[in-house]
Amino acid sequence: MNEQEQDETIDQWRRRYAQLAALAGELAHEIKNPLSVIRMNMELLHEDFEEINLPLARRAVERIETVNRQCQRLDTYLKDFLEFTRFTSLELKAGSLNDQIEQVLDFFLRKAEEQGVKIDRHLDAALPSIKLDSQTLQQALTNLVKNALEAMPNGGQLLVRTRLVRNGVALDVIDTGCGMEANALLNMFKEFYTSKDGGTGLGLPTARKIIEAHSGRINVQSEVGTGTCFTVEFPTPARLPE
The missing domain is CATH 1.10.287 (Helix Hairpins)
Structure with missing residues (x-):
C-alpha cells in the first residue's frame, strides 16, 4: 500500500x-x-x-x-x-491556559472548601498563548479537577501549576489523595473503565480526546496513599505541528 x-x-x-x-x-x-x-x-x-x-x-x-x-x-x-x-472539530483561537484553569478552579472552589481541600495556584504570568477551543478545553480541565477532588473526600491539597516546557506550555494538576493502583493506571483512559462506585468511565477518556484534539498530550504519575499528578502539555502557536 x-x-x-x-x-x-x-x-x-x-x-x-x-x-x-x-x-x-x-x-x-x-x-x-x-x-x-x-x-x-x-x-x-x-x-x-x-x-x-x-x-x-x-x-x-x-x-x-x-x-x-x-x-x-x-x-x-x-x-x-x-x-x-459530541465534538468532531474545534474552533481554535489564541487564548490563555491560565484563564481556562482559573475559571474551572473558581467553579470548584466551594466544593473544595466543603471537602477541606486547599487549592494552591502557581500559574506562570508570563505563559504564552495557545490555540484553544474554550468550551471543550474547559470540559477537559473540569474532568481533571473533578477527578482530583473525588480522590480527596476527606480533605487534602490540590496544587495546580502552569509552566513553560521545551515544546510549549504545561499544566500540572497534583492531588494528595488516595492515588491509583497499577491496574487503574493502565486502564484509566479506556472508555467505560472505572474503579469508582457510580462512575461512568468516560471522564478521563473524554479529557484525553479533547487534549489530543488540541495537539496536546496528557501523562499521569500516581502512588497509592500519596496522590496523583496529571501533566498536560500543549504546543504554543509557533510550535504547532503542521
Missing part, C-alpha cells in the same frame, strides 16, 4: 468513525427523552405513595426510589457519553 492509499484508508476510517459517533449521539438523545418521562412519573408516584401510611405503600416507595436511582445512573451515563461523542 502506497502513501496515497494509506491516506485514503485513514480518511475512510475517520469518516466512518464520525458517522458512528453521530449515530450514537442521536441514539443517546432519543433515549434521554423517554428516560425523562419515566423519572418524572416515578417522582409523582413517590409523592402519592408517601402520603399513604401503610406497609404496602412503604414497600412501594422503596421500590420507586430504587428505580429513581437507576434512572439517575442512566442519565449520568448518557450525559457523559454525549460529551464524549
Whole structure:
C-alpha cells in the first residue's frame, strides 16, 4: 500500500468513525427523552405513595426510589457519553491556559472548601498563548479537577501549576489523595473503565480526546496513599505541528 492509499484508508476510517459517533449521539438523545418521562412519573408516584401510611405503600416507595436511582445512573451515563461523542472539530483561537484553569478552579472552589481541600495556584504570568477551543478545553480541565477532588473526600491539597516546557506550555494538576493502583493506571483512559462506585468511565477518556484534539498530550504519575499528578502539555502557536 502506497502513501496515497494509506491516506485514503485513514480518511475512510475517520469518516466512518464520525458517522458512528453521530449515530450514537442521536441514539443517546432519543433515549434521554423517554428516560425523562419515566423519572418524572416515578417522582409523582413517590409523592402519592408517601402520603399513604401503610406497609404496602412503604414497600412501594422503596421500590420507586430504587428505580429513581437507576434512572439517575442512566442519565449520568448518557450525559457523559454525549460529551464524549459530541465534538468532531474545534474552533481554535489564541487564548490563555491560565484563564481556562482559573475559571474551572473558581467553579470548584466551594466544593473544595466543603471537602477541606486547599487549592494552591502557581500559574506562570508570563505563559504564552495557545490555540484553544474554550468550551471543550474547559470540559477537559473540569474532568481533571473533578477527578482530583473525588480522590480527596476527606480533605487534602490540590496544587495546580502552569509552566513553560521545551515544546510549549504545561499544566500540572497534583492531588494528595488516595492515588491509583497499577491496574487503574493502565486502564484509566479506556472508555467505560472505572474503579469508582457510580462512575461512568468516560471522564478521563473524554479529557484525553479533547487534549489530543488540541495537539496536546496528557501523562499521569500516581502512588497509592500519596496522590496523583496529571501533566498536560500543549504546543504554543509557533510550535504547532503542521
